[in-house]
Amino acid sequence: MRDSLPATIRRAVARHEARIRAFTAALIAVPTENPPGTKYRECARLIANQLKALSLPAEVLRVPQSYSASAGPSEPRWCVLSSLGKGRHTLYFHGHYDVVPAAHPRQFHPVVKNGVLAGRGSADMKGGIAVMIFAMAVIKELRLPLDGHIGLVLVPDEETGGAGGSRYLLETGRLGRDGIAMFTPEPTSGLIWNACRGAISMRVAVRGKPAHVGLHFRGVNAFERAIEVVQAFEMLKRRVARRQTRFALAPAAARRSVLLVGGQAAGGTNFNAVPAEFSFTVDRRINPEESLAREKDALLAVVERFRRRGFRVHAEIFQEEPAAGFSANEPVALAMAESARAITGRAPRIEMCPGLLEIRYYAERGVPAFAFGPGKLEVAHGPSESIVLENVYEFAAIYALAAARILAPKSGA
DSSP: TTTTTHHHHHHHHHHHHHHHHHHHHHHHHHHOOTTTSSHHHHHHHHHHHHHHHHTTTOOOEEGGGGGGSSSOOOEEEEEOOOOESSSSSSSEEEEEEOOOOSSSSGGGOEEEEEEEEESSSSSIIIIHHHHHHHHHHHHHTTTOOOSEEEEEEEEEEEGGGIIIIIIHHHHHHHHSTTTTEEEEOOTTTTOOEEEEEEEEEEEEEEEBOOGGGGGGGGSSHHHHHHHHHOOOHHHHHHHTTTTTTTTTOOOOOGOOOOEEEEEEEEESSSSTOOOEEEEEEEEEEOOSSHHHHHHHHHHHHHHHHHHHTTEEEEEEEEEEEEEOOOOOTTHHHHHHHHHHHHHHHHOOOOEESOOOOTHHHHHTTTEEEEEOOOSSSSTSTTTEEEEEEEHHHHHHHHHHHHHHHHHHHOOOO
């Protein structure tokens, strides 16, 4: 039985292919755009109903309004939890059902053509939700023994930092409890991601004094003063860019630490008036080897230096998230890689993600966490987002096989 387990699981998944396809399309049709966070309850109900139809438990948990990232009143946030198996040790399957805003309304009308399912969220990551749920269904159907259990965690608000989903669960003690590993099916383009960068994102506002262009000498040009502040951040950027992560990441230039100045910029009221205010963003992406607190202090020190010179400058930090990283030799990561090879004939490379991942929340609990999913990063969030259905079916088998191996009862137990 052990030698044929990959083939047995793949055949079991094949029996569910029509249901997987229909469920993924139904998820895409629910426009869970974030921001601002719409149709969350409808999507949570859809997921819960699918779990129940597969004889899996479903808990739909309402998140308190205080955890919403929105500035004003917003729709309630809902987490969906499920589990399979018994025992203390937990292997987490983690995902998010919110999506970035659509490029056009047609993206919420899923279309299947030549084995490809197109629609917003197909790659990131509603196809991945189907992967995890049907992997659990196959394990249950085949009655594969588990020494421990799979904990399914599906959250909203991942696209805006996770406050209304993973952060809430972490702070209330429901995320990562007794975890031995976590996998999330982000669109990794065939890679296993074992690390991610952290982020410190801030908006810097420089204030001056307005005046008509003819009386410019009575004003203080906020734009000109902002240029000086920007130049100081550019000097810091050059120092930051000399650092490189030790984690694998291609190409080599991508391994450098990141400081982006001016992703957004705004100011002034007219061409013939001295601008009273100018603002710009600074986005600092830190590698796992760097200290979040130290890099935050370095950014704020730039602002403080200009304050001491008499500049009216203010910095607002709107995102502050730690980096996370785990060894490529973690046994659970190798088990997932070997399961992928057993199902597809190809062993994935293990690299660092260039952006943020929710593995960071599990890292706070000391749980080894990795991303591996059927979508492609290059089409996620784009106007032509899509996913190859055969990849979804393969990943359902990969996740089922990896879980069965990681939670396999010890011989003689």
